[in-house]
Amino acid sequence: MSQALNVDQPYGHGSFSGQTCVVTGGSQGLGNAVAQLMAARSAENILLVGRDQAKGDAAAAALDGGGCNVSFLSADIGTSAGISSIASTVDERYGKVHAVASCAAATWRGTVWNTTGDMWDEMLAINVKANGLLISEMAKLMDRDGIAGSIALVGSIAHHGAVGELFPYVVAKHGLEAMVRHAAYSLRMENIRVNLINPGWMDTPNEDAVQKQFHDAPDDWLEKAESQQAFGRLLKPAEVARGICFMLSGESGLMSGASIDFDQTMPGQGPAAPHEPIPRHFPWETQ
Numbered sequence: 001m002s003q004a005l006n007v008d009q010p011y012g013h014g015s016f017s018g019q020t021c022v023v024t025g026g027s028q029g030l031g032n033a034v035a036q037l038m039a040a041r042s043a044e045n046i047l048l049v050g051r052d053q054a055k056g057d058a059a060a061a062a063l064d065g066g067g068c069n070v071s072f073l074s075a076d077i078g079t080s081a082g083i084s085s086i087a088s089t090v091d092e093r094y095g096k097v098h099a100v101a102s103c104a105a106a107t108w109r110g111t112v113w114n115t116t117g118d119m120w121d122e123m124l125a126i127n128v129k130a131n132g133l134l135i136s137e138m139a140k141l142m143d144r145d146g147i148a149g150s151i152a153l154v155g156s157i158a159h160h161g162a163v164g165e166l167f168p169y170v171v172a173k174h175g176l177e178a179m180v181r182h183a184a185y186s187l188r189m190e191n192i193r194v195n196l197i198n199p200g201w202m203d204t205p206n207e208d209a210v211q212k213q214f215h216d217a218p219d220d221w222l223e224k225a226e227s228q229q230a231f232g233r234l235l236k237p238a239e240v241a242r243g244i245c246f247m248l249s250g251e252s253g254l255m256s257g258a259s260i261d262f263d264q265t266m267p268g269q270g271p272a273a274p275h276e277p278i279p280r281h282f283p284w285e286t287q
Helices: 031-042 053-063 080-094 117-142 167-184 203-216 223-228 237-248
Strands: 020-024 047-049 069-074 097-102 150-154 193-199 258-260
Touching: 020 080, 031 047, 031 053, 031 097, 031 203, 031 237, 031 258, 047 053, 047 150, 047 223, 053 069, 069 080, 080 097, 097 117, 117 150, 117 167, 150 167, 167 193, 167 258, 193 203, 193 237, 203 223, 237 258
Parallel strands: 020 047, 020 097, 047 069, 097 150, 150 193, 193 258
Antiparallel strands: none
16 A cells, blocks of 8 residues: 555545454444444444443444444454454455454453462453464454455553552553564564554443442542543543554554553553652752
8 A cells, every 4th residue: 555645535544445344342442432433434344342242233233334334243252262253253244354453351450469370361361362363363364365454452551560450461461562573573474464552541331340340439430530640531442442543554554563552651650650740840950
């Protein structure tokens, strides 16, 4: 694809026209926001993947139409069979795949003191193994059809490590850095790009459930949390979706193997950083 500017279509490189897309975690939150943007940018087909059949069917029905065919697949991505079903389903329904957004993840809590072997197995299966298998399965379909495809994984700003209650989550998300770099290197000659986005604290339905389950948060937790953020709010799914669609579309050109932190916090800052501006003047300036 030429990267020359077409003044008649200045946003043309961000289009998904004629493309078949796969979005895991696509029935709600970030995944659904990604699917909405893909549909708005003229995707031809979108396969949403999740666990809840009723919720997924409703999400697909809401997006289907206007030239975009959207369907849902219920699959457990924590299993090899679940990932295989994604590949076979997108092939059977649409016969091709161009762009893949892996938004599904396990986000429960665990510390260095209480994370069990079973907890490690579940976290690594969903957040690491599933992504590795998905890359392999989607790349095989792209390569078979000679498609210069693109895959985007979703990491976390927490991968830098400074969140005490996210021990296995931090490890799993940091593992995606190596995965993306290796996959991007391995697939470069097939013109398949692989990139990683690392969002920070985001306002999603799942985050609301996590806050109430693990942190005993009150109903107004979001308002209180946003009042303590530098920009006065948490990330919203729609803005992170734009970052993911940038990675997946021709807008990002040849970018591959990249890991982009997408947040208002700085790497390693953690949640305990003082909520105050950096002083503009110090006493020693006048000494």
